Amino acid sequence: MADSENKIQITVRAAGSLGGGSGGSVFCGDSLERKSLDGWPPIYGYDLVENDSEIGAVAIVELDGDRIVLRRFDENAPLGSCYGVEPLDPVTRHRLIAFWLGKRVIDMSSWQPVDNFTIVWSDRSGYDAELGKIVEGQREKLKATVQTLQQRGYLTESAASALMPRLVVTVTCEIDPCPLP
Numbered sequence: 113m114a115d116s117e118n119k120i121q122i123t124v125r126a127a128g129s130l131g132g133g134s135g136g137s138v139f140c141g142d143s144l145e146r147k148s149l150d151g152w153p154p155i156y157g158y159d160l161v162e163n164d165s166e167i168g169a170v171a172i173v174e175l176d177g178d179r180i181v182l183r184r185f186d187e188n189a190p191l192g193s194c195y196g197v198e199p200l201d202p203v204t205r206h207r208l209i210a211f212w213l214g215k216r217v218i219d220m221s222s223w224q225p226v227d228n229f230t231i232v233w234s235d236r237s238g239y240d241a242e243l244g245k246i247v248e249g250q251r252e253k254l255k256a257t258v259q260t261l262q263q264r265g266y267l268t269e270s271a272a273s274a275l276m277p278r279l280v281v282t283v284t285c286e287i288d289p290c291p292l293p
Contacts, residue, residue, distance in 0.1 A: 116205040116277035118250055119226045124239065124285045124292065127232050156184050175211070202226070209257065212266050223253040233287055243283075250279055 160172065162180050169181035202225035210217045227250065231242045254277050261267045267275065285292050 117202045117280050118223050118254055118277055119280045120250055122229045122231055122283045124231050124233055126287050154186060158182060158184050213260060223257060
């Protein structure tokens, strides 16, 4: 729980402005083999892959339909994979918390690993009030999740009071010049 986090991404915009979009791409597959350096012993790499059925891989974790296995490969001839393990990041921790709560991730209405908000700029006091409302609302959702985990026996009372997910707030100002310090 202490390493879980809820990221709040806040965009400050001028009244009447429209938000932009972004895009990207992801690819996977085999890497190119490289020649070993003369005189050097073979070097092996190890990786974890998720939901890959490679023969000889050692199962590390099997939980709620996910199967994570360990593979060893020649460092100069990486295997490549489209089954890379998601890092233990806020999204993965959120999935684990949903599992412990007996919910599907999509049904975790209490909080998400990343929440996006927009504040339309009017003045500094209006911005401060809206920012405070957003942050306090997210804190209450996180507290409710911790309390539910404690009620289900996953956390002791003392751990529940000490372990709160981090709340990370990022503010992006799309007004030029930005009125925020």
